[in-house]
Amino acid sequence: MKILVCVSKTPDTTARIAFKDSNTVFDSNGVQFIMNPYDEWYALVRAVELVEAGGGSVTLINVGREDNDTILRKGLAIGADDAVRIDAEADSAFFVASQIAAYAKEQSFDLVLLGKETIDYNGSEVGSMLAQLLDMPFVSHASDMQVSGSEATISREIEGGTEVLSAALPLVVSAAKGLAEQRIPNMKGIMGAKRKPLAVIPPVAVAGRTQTVAFSVPEAKGAVRMIDPDNMEELVRLLHEESKVI
Amino acid sequence: MVLVFAEHQNGQLKKAALEAASYGSKAAALLSTDCAAVVIGSPENAALLGNYGVKTVYQINEEALKHFDTRLHTAAIAQLVRSIGAQLVVLSHSATGKSLLGSLSVALEAGSVSGVNTLPSMEGGFVVGKNVFSGKAQAKIAINTDIKVISLAGNALQPEITGDAAASISTFTPDLPAARVKVVEQKTVQGIVPLPEAERVVSAGRGVKDPGNWGIIEELATELGATTACSRPVADSGWRPHHEHVGQTGIAIRPNLYIAIGISGAIQHLAGVNNSKVIVVINKDAEAPFFKAADYGVVGDLFDVVPKLTQAIRAFKAGA
Numbered sequence: 367m368k369i370l371v372c373v374s375k376t377p378d379t380t381a382r383i384a385f386k387d388s389n390t391v392f393d394s395n396g397v398q399f400i401m402n403p404y405d406e407w408y409a410l411v412r413a414v415e416l417v418e419a420g421g422g423s424v425t426l427i428n429v430g431r432e433d434n435d436t437i438l439r440k441g442l443a444i445g446a447d448d449a450v451r452i453d454a455e456a457d458s459a460f461f462v463a464s465q466i467a468a469y470a471k472e473q474s475f476d477l478v479l480l481g482k483e484t485i486d487y488n489g490s491e492v493g494s495m496l497a498q499l500l501d502m503p504f505v506s507h508a509s510d511m512q513v514s515g516s517e518a519t520i521s522r523e524i525e526g527g528t529e530v531l532s533a534a535l536p537l538v539v540s541a542a543k544g545l546a547e548q549r550i551p552n553m554k555g556i557m558g559a560k561r562k563p564l565a566v567i568p569p570v571a572v573a574g575r576t577q578t579v580a581f582s583v584p585e586a587k588g589a590v591r592m593i594d595p596d597n598m599e600e601l602v603r604l605l606h607e608e609s610k611v612i
Numbered sequence: 613m614v615l616v617f618a619e620h621q622n623g624q625l626k627k628a629a630l631e632a633a634s635y636g637s638k639a640a641a642l643l644s645t646d647c648a649a650v651v652i653g654s655p656e657n658a659a660l661l662g663n664y665g666v667k668t669v670y671q672i673n674e675e676a677l678k679h680f681d682t683r684l685h686t687a688a689i690a691q692l693v694r695s696i697g698a699q700l701v702v703l704s705h706s707a708t709g710k711s712l713l714g715s716l717s718v719a720l721e722a723g724s725v726s727g728v729n730t731l732p733s734m735e736g737g738f739v740v741g742k743n744v745f746s747g748k749a750q751a752k753i754a755i756n757t758d759i760k761v762i763s764l765a766g767n768a769l770q771p772e773i774t775g776d777a778a779a780s781i782s783t784f785t786p787d788l789p790a791a792r793v794k795v796v797e798q799k800t801v802q803g804i805v806p807l808p809e810a811e812r813v814v815s816a817g818r819g820v821k822d823p824g825n826w827g828i829i830e831e832l833a834t835e836l837g838a839t840t841a842c843s844r845p846v847a848d849s850g851w852r853p854h855h856e857h858v859g860q861t862g863i864a865i866r867p868n869l870y871i872a873i874g875i876s877g878a879i880q881h882l883a884g885v886n887n888s889k890v891i892v893v894i895n896k897d898a899e900a901p902f903f904k905a906a907d908y909g910v911v912g913d914l915f916d917v918v919p920k921l922t923q924a925i926r927a928f929k930a931g932a
């Protein structure tokens with residue numbers, strides 16, 4: 367089975383978020399980046415497990431600049447076979463999906479796996495865009511996936527429950543928690559990753575459909591109001607009269 | 613025309629559908645046009661959308677759409693958008709809306725923005741706002757295409773009743789491709805408000821110590837009419853189901869009231885809840901980081917404080 371796993375990088379959650387150029391551009395100065403957890407812990411690990419069990423290959427793909435090679439190397443250390451980086455600024459979900467679709471169309475993957483969302487822009491857009499561009503069915507929020515022959519059985523989270531579905535490959539599947547267990551790359555993986563292929567290819571031309579005009583940082587919350595643990599009546603009164611939430 | 617995709621569950625419109633309808637009709641006013649809605653299936657109260665400013669509700673009743681399927685739903689809605697000439701499509705930022713946004717935008721060659729939390733501003737184009745970086749910042753994004761698709765963040769705007777005219781109901785019959793995905797089984801828990809829709813949330817962390825102690829959390833939630841949630845370690849150790857885990861790697865919520873009990877307030881947890889309107893923190897450690905993000909704080913042992921709070925709410929409700 368040939369699997370493509372889309373990986374992105376996001377600022378570490380503890381990163382200080384600031385902007386530059388009159389609040390129009392994210393200031394990545396001094397920011398620590400990590401592989402998006404949904405991509406790393408769930409999508410990639412499940413792909414590696416499927417190939418370990420049934421043969422095939424896992425290709426990683428990222429749309430981004432050279433500094434993203436570190437996350438691709440990490441993905442190779444976790445167990446992917448090769449990696450492709452499309453050398454362009456990932457400036458919108460549509461741009462990213464179009465780039466990945468252009469590459470995937472030439473390769474005929476059986477399965478395209480990605481994270482349910484990136485934790486920086488929380489878009490959850492790339493997956494269903496990609497599926498539509500590739501004319502493949504899309505299954506989002508997968509928390510379990512078994513593949514037997516060319517048939518996949520997937521559990522997905524729905525509001526207030528779960529749903530089990532079956533579908534023939536090829537498919538685009540977005541990963542949620544539960545799909546796999548996080549794997550820490552070991553020394554052998556890290557050493558091996560250095561010798562695995564990482565191809566850098568140019569982007570295709572895509573006209574932008576959206577544009578980020580500006581960012582702003584919300585005002586800090588006012589000081590917390592402390593309430594005596596023996597006076598919960600006072601808390602109830604404040605929630606009712608002051609903040610009007612009950 | 614603005615077209616709102618109104619979601620429903622168990623025969624009733626979801627609160628998210630009313631929010632989307634309210635948003636859609638306000639956006640329609642800004643664009644000097646009308647607002648219509650589409651429902652897949654037949655919720656009992658579809659005409660009620662009229663109260664929120666929707667003029668026409670298009671019903672699509674197709675057996676093939678009984679279960680959600682991104683490709684088929686996209687085809688159906690895209691055809692309706694084309695046939696009524698809609699220029700803006702408003703989805704909810706729910707599991708369903710998230711799955712549809714990208715594919716609909718591709719099908720309609722439309723620019724899209726997910727998780728929108730402001731009405732569009734028409735100055736210099738069509739600009740909407742959304743949270744980014746786990747709620748640590750807000751972005752303003754312009755959509756440049758003729759057709760625009762957005763998903764509306766839950767609880768970003770209260771649904772507003774603007775009249776009492778029932779919406780007229782019409783039927784739309786799309787031409788659907790063959791399904792390639794088959795639903796084998798569906799398991800849903802009935803009767804509780806799903807977390808993303810909940811207005812009040814009572815959440816607990818490792819401070820509860822043992823799954824057997826969850827009862828006091830449940831009692832407070834029941835008394836408040838709240839939905840329960842938990843921190844990641846609580847879900848990871850199997851005390852609570854995964855769908856209750858909030859935070860950076862769980863779900864992000866923005867209820868009116870979030871009560872955090874025995875949760876330290878790690879940044880990854882805050883990322884999922886810091887947009888709540890009012891945050892109450894109950895923790896025995898006065899130095900717990902969560903207090904910095906709270907509106908009201910109580911330093912005390914949760915096994916003592918929580919039953920007292922439940923009792924105080926019960927007394928308040930009896931008196932009100």
Ligand SMILES: Cc1cc2nc3c(=O)[nH]c(=O)nc-3n(C[C@H](O)[C@H](O)[C@H](O)COP(=O)(O)OP(=O)(O)OC[C@H]3O[C@@H](n4cnc5c(N)ncnc54)[C@H](O)[C@@H]3O)c2cc1C
Pocket residue numbers: 403816817818819820842843844845846857858859860861862873874875876877878879880881884894895896897900912913914915
């Ligand atoms: C990449 C990444 C992603 C993550 N994503 C998430 C996420 O999405 N959601 C999430 O929640 N976490 C997430 N985490 C984990 C997060 O960093 C914290 O470890 C976690 O939130 C801590 O959970 P907790 O507050 O329940 O437990 P603890 O940190 O152990 O806190 C327990 C709290 O309970 C208090 N307490 C104990 N006993 C009592 C008592 N009797 N009465 C009152 N208070 C008491 C303590 O003072 C303490 O503050 C993530 C971590 C990483 C690295």
Ligand SMILES: Nc1ncnc2c1ncn2[C@@H]1O[C@H](COP(=O)(O)O)[C@@H](O)[C@H]1O
Pocket residue numbers: 372373374375402404405427428429430456459462479480481482483484485487488489490491492493
């Ligand atoms: N620049 C990128 N390169 C490759 N994959 C990406 C990129 N951005 C997002 N993705 C993938 O798309 C998923 C959903 O992202 P998003 O739609 O931005 O929330 C992520 O979890 C990744 O798997």
